[in-house]
Amino acid sequence: MDFKIRKIKAREVLDSRGNPTIEADLITKSCCAKAIVPSGASTGIHEALELRDNDNKRYSGKGVLKAVNNVNKIIAKKLIGVDCRKQREIDDILIELDGTENKSKLGANAILAVSMAACKAGAICSHKQIYEYIQKLASSKKLMLPDPMLVVLEGGKHADNSTDFQEFLILPKGAKNFRESLRYGIEVYHCLERVLKSKGYNTNVGNEGAFAPNLNSNEEAVELIAKAIEKAGYSFKQVSIALDSASSEIYENGKYNLKKEKIKLTSDEMIDLYSNWVEKYPIISIEDGLAQDDWNGWQRLNRKLGDKIQIVGDDLLVTNIKRIKKAVELKAANSALIKLNQIGTVTETIMAIQFSKENKFNTILSQRAAETEDTFAADFAVGTSVKEFKFGPTRSERTAKYNRLLRIEEELGNKAKFARL
Ligand code: PGA
Ligand code: ZN
Numbered sequence: 001m002d003f004k005i006r007k008i009k010a011r012e013v014l015d016s017r018g019n020p021t022i023e024a025d026l027i028t029k030s031c032c033a034k035a036i037v038p039s040g041a042s043t044g045i046h047e048a049l050e051l052r053d054n055d056n057k058r059y060s061g062k063g064v065l066k067a068v069n070n071v072n073k074i075i076a077k078k079l080i081g082v083d084c085r086k087q088r089e090i091d092d093i094l095i096e097l098d099g100t101e102n103k104s105k106l107g108a109n110a111i112l113a114v115s116m117a118a119c120k121a122g123a124i125c126s127h128k129q130i131y132e133y134i135q136k137l138a139s140s141k142k143l144m145l146p147d148p149m150l151v152v153l154e155g156g157k158h159a160d161n162s163t164d165f166q167e168f169l170i171l172p173k174g175a176k177n178f179r180e181s182l183r184y185g186i187e188v189y190h191c192l193e194r195v196l197k198s199k200g201y202n203t204n205v206g207n208e209g210a211f212a213p214n215l216n217s218n219e220e221a222v223e224l225i226a227k228a229i230e231k232a233g234y235s236f237k238q239v240s241i242a243l244d245s246a247s248s249e250i251y252e253n254g255k256y257n258l259k260k261e262k263i264k265l266t267s268d269e270m271i272d273l274y275s276n277w278v279e280k281y282p283i284i285s286i287e288d289g290l291a292q293d294d295w296n297g298w299q300r301l302n303r304k305l306g307d308k309i310q311i312v313g314d315d316l317l318v319t320n321i322k323r324i325k326k327a328v329e330l331k332a333a334n335s336a337l338i339k340l341n342q343i344g345t346v347t348e349t350i351m352a353i354q355f356s357k358e359n360k361f362n363t364i365l366s367q368r369a370a371e372t373e374d375t376f377a378a379d380f381a382v383g384t385s386v387k388e389f390k391f392g393p394t395r396s397e398r399t400a401k402y403n404r405l406l407r408i409e410e411e412l413g414n415k416a417k418f419a420r421l
Contacts (some may be wrong), residue, residue: 001029001030001125001319002028002029002030003028003029003030003083003084003125004029004080004081004082004083004084004122005026005027005080005082005083005084005118005121005222006027006028006029006030006080007025007026007027007076007080007277008018008024008025008026008027008071008072008075008076008079008114008117009024009025009027009071009076010022010023010024010025010067010068010071010072010079010110010113010114011023011068011074012063012064012065012068012207013036013372014370015038015039015370015372015397016207016355016370016371016373016395016397017037017039017041017112017207017369017370019039019059019062019306020059020062020063020064020181021036021037021038021039021064021109021370021372022036022037022064022067022068022109022110022113023035023036023037023073024071024110024113024116024117025117026084026114026117026118026120026121027121028084028121028125030122030124030125031121031125032089033117033118033120033121033122033123033124033126034114034117034374034375035112035113035114035115035116035119035120035376036324036372036373037109037112037113037116037341037372038248038341038367038368038370038371038372038374039109039341039368039369039370039411040339040341040368040369041157041158041207041368041369041370042156042157042158042166042246042248042249042315042369044248044292044314044315044316044318044342045248045267045292045315046061046292046315046318046320046323047102047108047315047343048102048108048318048341048342048343049102049103049104049105049107049108050107050108050109051064051065051066051067051104051106051107051108053065053066057196058373064107064110065107066107066111066278067095067106067107067109067110068110069108070106070107071114071234072112074097074106075097075106075110075111075114075283078093078097079093079114079118080215081269081272084118084122084125084310085122085125085126086122087115087118087119087137087346087347087351088120088137088347089350090114090115091115091345091346091347092347093105094114094115094345095111095348096109098122101149103344106327108341108343109341110167111344111345112340112341112344112345112346113401115179115344115346115347116340116346116374116376118346118378119133119134119137119346119376120376121384129338129379129385129408130376130379131143131378131379131380131383131408132383133352133354133383134346134379134380134383134384134396135382135383135384135385135419136381137328137346137350137383138350138353138354138383138384138385139271139354140383140384140385141385142385142417143237143381143383143385143412143415143416143417143421144382144385144386144416144417144418145177145178145405145408145409145412145417145418145419146174146178146365146381146385146386146387146388146405146419147166147171147172147173147181147387147388147389147419148171148178148181148182148185148207148388148389148391148392148402148405149169149170149171149242149364149388149390149391150169150170150171150172150185150186150189150210150212150391150392150393150394151167151169151210151244151390151391151393152168152169152188152189152192152213152225152228153167153168153192153210153211153212153213153221153224153225153271154166154167154168154205154206154207154208154210154212155206155212155221156246156249156250157246157249157369158207158208158210158212158369159200159205159206159207159212160212161212162206162212162213162215163212163215163218163220163221163260164218164250164257164258164259164260164261165218165243165244165245165246165247166244166245166246166249166288167243167244167246167287168210168221168222168225168241168243168372169227169241169242169243169244169390170185170189170225170239170240170241170243170244171239171240171241171284171285171388172184172185172188172234172238172239173237173238173239174234174235174238174239175238175417177409177418178409178416178418178419179406179409180257180417181407182402182405184232184234184238184239186393187232187234187238187241187311187398188225188228188229188232188234189210189228189230189231189345189393189394190230190232191229191232192211192224192225192228193211193228194228194231195224195228195231196211196213196224196370199224201213201214201215202214205394205395206397207369207370207397208367208369208391208395209391209392209393209394209398210393210394214216215260216260217261218258218260218261219277222241222277222281222283223242223281223377224242225400226241226281226282229241230281236282240282240283240284241281241282241284241288242283242284242285242286242287243277243283243285243286243287243312244286244287244288244354244390245271245286245287245289245290246287246288246289246314246315247288247289247290247291248288248291248292248315251291251294252264253267254289254393256269256270256290267290267294267296267297267300267301268297268300270289270290270297270301271289271290271297271300271301271304271305273385274286274289274301274305275304275305278305278308278309283309284309284310285309285310285312285335286301286305286309286310286311286312287310287312287313287314287364288312288313288314288315289301289311289314289338290316290318291315292315295326295330297330298311298313298316298327298330298332298333299330299331299332302331302332302333302334303331303375306331306333306334310334310335310362311333311334311335312333312335312337312352312364313332313333313335313336313337313360314337314338314339314366316332316333316337317333317337317347318342318343319336319337319338319339319340319342319343319350320342320343320348321348321351321352321353321355324336324352324355324356324359324361325355325364328359328361329359333344333361334360334361334362335356335361335362335363335364335365336352336353336356336361336362336363337364337366337390338352338353338356338365338366338386339365339366339368340363340365340376340377340380341368344382346380348402349380350364350384353384353386362387362388363384363386363387363388364386364387364388364389364390365377365380365381365384365386365389365390365399366390366391367390367391367392367398370398371391371397371398371413372398373396373400374402375400375403375404377391377401378401378402378404378405378408379404379408381405382405382408385417385419386419387419388406389401390421
């Protein structure tokens, strides 16, 4: 059999927010695999660079023709003839070809499209499901279905006139398998819709398919979600709450600007706010509670709440081993959010997950504000056996991932382990 890469071709396609993104086809004698890259709205400053054209005549500067060109003219030439099953070698070539710390020469979007397409082609050529193939790449002992973590209310950069904090999530944890967990979560989501309507709030949705009402305060979001959990008939043991403050976005001149409350808080005052909420509500996880370089604040936050709940770094860690290592050393967090396009290759993402696990950090695979129909993330989560899966809950670009996980669980039958158990 000939597993050599014969052709790589990229093109500009659209993401779920209607912006251009990049798709790559990778072709061998026996298969053709495609991958599309997602994109963030509240992108951290330490993320690998997403290359955009900045040509205002097209898509308000958001075109990705330069990235497409980098794949078709530069990357393809280097990878033709390489065995598509050699993921590490392929990713090393991509990293070396770029040569920069943050993939700013070729663009992390160009690089990731090829890296993901190679991974899918490798799976097809090895006659394996993508999740099985990734399990091998990641040397995961078991295939595991993650806990779904559903964004049910969103604000910040993901919606206008909603909360200052970006995401309010629910984490169903009382169910015996993934399918049931997802049902708990979706039932609460629909109950929240009724709770919001009964209070006269609108139920339009933001970027990730979660409700984005114009509430009176940030805390009201937590109150209403707690109410929806009860109304849906679940206890707080069965379904609990998580936050993603995305607070780098509200950090201005050393303070956190909560416009809803008309107050500006210091790091310590933010930590007090979270401690108070954790006392009052069933909150078990806080992501980006403080800004991406507020390391001292993160240390104090983790000292205060880290033995009770997940303290999750997204913009803080950006799926980058160097920053995860720093957080381990400083005891600045206890969980890592994982996004493939923050670092730009499949291999580096796997390494970030492995390193996090070795250091007892929980791992959460996450969506971006702008997603696509590509379901690679679902297979990736199972193959690397991350603990949680932060997507959705609604809109096809998000449910596509959940539906893929449902199929994987069915396919694995008794072999499927579930993160919760
Ligand atoms: P983003 O949001 O894609 O806008 O970064 C997702 C998140 O912050 O978790
Ligand atoms: Zn986040």
